[in-house]
Amino acid sequence: MIAVDIEKKLKAYNGLQVLRIKKTFLPRGITRITGPSGAGKTTLLKMIAGLISPDSGTIKTNDTNWFDASQKINLPPQQRRVGFVFQDYALFPNMTVKQHLEYATDDAEWINRLLTIGGLETFANHKPDHLSGGQQQRLAIMRALAIKPKLLLMDEPFSALDMRMKSALIADLQVLFAELGATTLIVSHNPQELDGVSGDELEIG
């Protein structure tokens, strides 16, 4: 379980707007986050991961206070251990596919499994600029899963995948999420993208 009750001022084209989120995400649940561009979907994920600080409020998990403005608690991202799939993938140009996963974990068996699920075995020694957009996106997802996170935040994670690849990957990912016991938040602007995935929905803006 993760309970979010935060506020953050965002710069918008027409001045400042305030992003207010109060929501409890249930354990092992999948929540789709929707909303127009600039509403603060990415900012919300980054605040939960500890990459941006909210102006006020709290972020709590079952046993830990990740953020509490009044008590000046703000755990760094390294201690939150959240799996994060960035919208721009944020792949490391100097590392091969395999090195990305090895940078995140020492578990060789887990790495091989992620390579298989991502359909990346034959590209294990390729660097990102020798991968297609879809392969890069799959690598970004696998790297986030490499740390076996209890909370997974995905920012438009399937935008570069074709329908067939997407359905196959989502089916595989659901098995993995269940196995990890992960709570998952997925930002998506496409309402049909997560058809077939049972879950909650949060609309922002």
Added chain:
Amino acid sequence: MDLSPIWLTLKLAAITTLILLLIGLPLAWWLSKKRSLAKIVIEAIITMPLVLPPSVLGFYLLLAFSPQHGLGHWLQQTFDVQFVFSFKGLVLASVIYSMPFMISPVKSAFQQLPASLSQASYTLGKTQWQTFWHVLLPNIKPSLLTATVLTFAHTLGEFGVVLMIGGNIPGVTRVASIAVYDSVEQRDYSSANNYSLILFAITFVMVLSVFIYNKYQAKSPLE
């Protein structure tokens, strides 16, 4: 021909470049992060040698480190170190004089890396230092190489600063650029020409190598 000025110049450039790599990389990284007024002031000070006449910088260094004055006097009394008219002084002056050539390109390169690269590394549990070493540094390699070579080449070409703080002591502070000037003063044009040709050849080969390396370097998607 006495080759000692050439060796001395190469030694000075190598030591200066090494010191600037050690202090310049963390400094450039720090400057590339969130801006503050203090950082802007520090950056302006680091950039000053680019626009200041070298003799002005040399003059103030000479004043500061002269054994008759405050800092220089204290250094000599306390540590028995004298920077004026010594090789140590040349190194100190060169580090200050060539600093913008190391800091500026490296800082720009760090700034051009997307913030999400560091953020991705942090979410994987990596510290700032691990992120710097494994993610940021390897992805600015071409800029780092350019900065290193420019720093080295710029130190080879120093004249005003080294003359002011080091003078012209054979084997100690008489670097190649000063040897050229000295030879011309003594109407020994042949030696002046030899020193000049060697300096020209070394710097040309270095700069050309960097241009060729950067041209054939596989472009990363970030460039």
